[in-house]
Amino acid sequence: MRYLVFILPLLFLGCSKKLVRVETYEKENFAKERMQFSPMSVRDEFEGHLFGIRESAVGGESSFSGGCGCK
Amino acid sequence: MFRLIMLMLFSVSLSFAVVRSGDDIIDFSLPNLHESSKKISITSTSSKVILLNLWASWCPGCKAEMPLFIHLQSKFNKKDFTILTVNVDSKSEKALKYLTKLEKKVNLPVNFITAYDEHKNVVKAYKPVGLPASYLIVDGKVKKFIMGSLTKKSEMRLEEEIKSLLK
Numbered sequence: 314m315r316y317l318v319f320i321l322p323l324l325f326l327g328c329s330k331k332l333v334r335v336e337t338y339e340k341e342n343f344a345k346e347r348m349q350f351s352p353m354s355v356r357d358e359f360e361g362h363l364f365g366i367r368e369s370a371v372g373g374e375s376s377f378s379g380g381c382g383c384k
Numbered sequence: 385m386f387r388l389i390m391l392m393l394f395s396v397s398l399s400f401a402v403v404r405s406g407d408d409i410i411d412f413s414l415p416n417l418h419e420s421s422k423k424i425s426i427t428s429t430s431s432k433v434i435l436l437n438l439w440a441s442w443c444p445g446c447k448a449e450m451p452l453f454i455h456l457q458s459k460f461n462k463k464d465f466t467i468l469t470v471n472v473d474s475k476s477e478k479a480l481k482y483l484t485k486l487e488k489k490v491n492l493p494v495n496f497i498t499a500y501d502e503h504k505n506v507v508k509a510y511k512p513v514g515l516p517a518s519y520l521i522v523d524g525k526v527k528k529f530i531m532g533s534l535t536k537k538s539e540m541r542l543e544e545e546i547k548s549l550l551k
Contacts, residue, residue, distance in 0.1 A: 337438075337515055338472040338504045344442040 402511040403519065407526050409436075410509040414499035417471055417479055424468065424499040426521065431466035433549050434521040435542075438507055440472050441482035445533035446516040450486050452539045457495045459543060464550050467496035472507050472515070476500045522549055 335343075342348065403410065409426055416422040426434060437453065439446035457467045471479040483494050501507065510517065513531065520528040520542070527549070534542065 336504070336507065337512055337517075338440070338507050340514070341440060341442045341474055 402513070403509070403526055403529070405526055405529050409519075409521055409524055409526060410506075412470075412499075412501075412506050412509070414470065414501055414506065417476060417483075417498040417500040420476075420500070424497060426468065427524075429466050429468055429497070431462060431464060432522070433465045433527075433546050435465070435467045435546075436519040436521055437467065437469040438472060438510065438512060438515055438517045439469055440515055441478045442473070443515045447482065447486075449516060449533040449539075451490050452534050452536070453496050454486075454490060454492050454494060456539055456543060458492075460546065460550075465546055469496055469498045470501050470506050471498055472501050472504055476502070520545070 411426050413423050413425045416424050426436065435453075435456075437449075439450075441447070453467050453469070457465070473479045479498070479500065483498065487494055510519070516533050518530040518534070519526045520530070528545070530538075530542075
């Protein structure tokens with residue numbers, strides 16, 4: 314019984330999803346453009362520009378403008 | 385019971401075993417990326433020192449070190465030193481497209497051997513944590529394991545190491 318306390322968790326660990334290991338070659342899926350936080354760099358710049366204006370916070374990211382929100 | 389626990393722990397450790405410095409090489413037979421009818425293996429490479437590199441075209445670190453490989457290979461005779469790269473892309477066309485682009489970029493031909501691992505058997509055997517991963521091989525043994533991409537400095541150090549191994 315005492316050993317079962319050690320063995321059973323080890324056995325059930327095999328069922329755990331946490332043990333699923335992403336193989337090196339499978340990381341290709343992570344490298345795909347659609348997996349990026351910002352899939353389109355151009356759109357990201359534009360959205361950053363709008364965000365800066367809306368929040369009146371930092372400048373228009375990497376954009377130059379007079380603060381009209383247009384581009 | 386103790387034996388059973390030890391056996392389980394041993395089997396778990398085996399599943400995470402990776403090829404490191406001092407280990408024997410795991411040979412393979414893969415088609416050449418440029419000419420699939422030709423087979424490539426470590427043992428068929430007659431060089432004294434071999435640099436086995438695992439790479440993919442989607443990996444920025446791998447692409448960063450490719451011009452350095454062309455440079456490094458050009459400094460040695462193929463009888464002495466060969467760079468043998470294994471591509472693990474999902475499609476071989478992606479690797480070919482990248483290598484063509486590289487040749488245009490550096491204005492030099494790709495002078496190292498590239499094999500295409502369609503079934504990912506080499507990566508499964510060597511089990512590197514990530515890409516790129518390089519193995520300096522001498523006399524059927526891994527002399528050095530390099531995780532990550534080479535830089536200009538590390539390339540120079542590697543060149544010196546290869547020269548000393550060839551003496």
